[in-house]
Amino acid sequence: MRVFRGHSRPVPSPVVLAIGNFDGVHLGHTALVRRLAELARERQLVPMVLTFEPHPREFFAPGSAPARLTTVREKLELLADCGASQAMVCPFNARFAALSAEEFVDQVLVKGCQVKHLIIGDDFRFGKGRTGDYAFLQQAGARHGFTVEAMGSVLIDGERVSSSGVRKALAAGDMEHAARLLGRPYVMDGQVLHGQKLGRQLGFATANLRIKHNPLPMSGVFAVEVSGLGERALPGVANLGVRPTVGGSRPLLEAHLFDFDRDIYGAHIAVRFVHKLRDEQRFPNFDALKAQIAADAAAARAYFKL
Template sequence: MRVFRGYSRPVPAPVALAIGNFDGVHLGHAALIARLVAVAGSSGVVPTVLSFEPHPREFFAPASAPARLSTFREKLELLAESGVAQAMICPFNRAFAALSAEQFIEAVLVRGLQVRHLVIGDDFRFGRGRLGDFALLQAAGERHGFTVEAMGSVVVDGERVSSSGVRRALADGDMAHAAKLLGRPYMMDGQVGHGQKLGRQLGFATANLRIKHNPLPMTGVFAVEVAGLGDKPLPGVANLGVRPTVGGTRPLLEVHLFDFDRDIYGAHISVRFVHKLRDEQRFPNFDALKAQIAADAAAARAFFKR
């Protein structure tokens, strides 16, 4: 996937475009992208997404912004896997937020992206004061030579699929429901780094991933599957949180893989959270922590044998 930072230099060829934050790339996003790729293929233009960094809610109200479901890299990887060929990432800053809807159309869509077809969600609003809507885009399309279509919401078991719905499922520890809305298990990617080697002292060596999600969308102990180390995902147990028993303060994902003994420092892996075992908690001493880790590993093994 080609990635363009900002819109000051136009992309090299006309595009079919989808606009959104695409946090988590859930089933609603997947439907939008599938339509985008189909239209681009039939019209001979490049399937492209326009997204923003940071999320507009992080810019306007950083203290109350929701937890991100996916990091910037994870989002781009998921979009590329869905067939998107290029992405334009616009820095969401004071100047960008001040663009009127008409200025956004002229500067970003027409000059920056040479848009020929635009696919948006049914709740899409844009421009200063969120005054831009589907009708305004249609009128602009007639003037500038692009077409516009709005996609309806995707509904699963009576629930509209949304990033906020995925966040609620994760916060509730309902991994199965989150997976139903995402179309796959919730996952986090990262590079395996060196930790304090406490896992080895406790009898459970771990692969440690520094997590860039801040705040975390969830914490706790989970049965997980890890991709990126072989032909098929490997089962294990993981703790996601700050590790209060050992005085941790930064989010860390610690993964213990069952029946696995390879040096994987530096490997980039994907951790899929398939079942929550319990909340993260503080233990009075290392012996209590070690006993609980053993119980967690046994519970995760039992889950995978069901």
């Protein structure tokens, strides 16, 4: 995927464009981007997505913004998998937030993206004061030479698929329902870092990933599958949280892979959360922590029928 940072320099050729925050890249986003790719093939144009960093709600209300489901890298990788070949990531700052709806169309969509056809979700609003909507875009398209369509919501068993619905499922520990809304298990990825080697002292060596999601959409101990280390995903058990027993304060993902002893420092791996085992908790001492980790590993092995 080719990525453009900001809209000040125009993309090289006209595009079919989809706009959204795309946090989590759930089944609703997937349907929208696959429609994008289909239309781009038909019209022999480039399929491109436009998204924002940070999420607008993080800019306007950082203290009450929702937990981020995906980092920018994770989001762009998932959108590429759906068929987008280009992405424009617009910094959402005071200057960008001050753009009127007409300025957004003129500066971002027409000049920056060279849009010929635009696809949006049915609840998309834009421009200062959120004055821009589907009807506004249709009128602007007639003036500027692009067409517009709005995608309806995707429903699963009567529930509208949404990023907030995914967050709710993750926070409740319902990984199976989150996977239904996403169309796949929830994933976090990152580079394996050197840690304090506490896992080795406890008898369970871990691959440690520093997590950029803050606040975390969930925490606890999970049965996981890890990809990026070979042809198939490897089963394991993982703790996601701040590790209160050892005085941790920053979010960390620690994954112990079953029957695996390779040196993987520096590797980029993806951790799929398939089942929650328990909440994160503080233990009175290392012996209690070690006993619980052994129980967690046994429970994860039982889940995978190992």
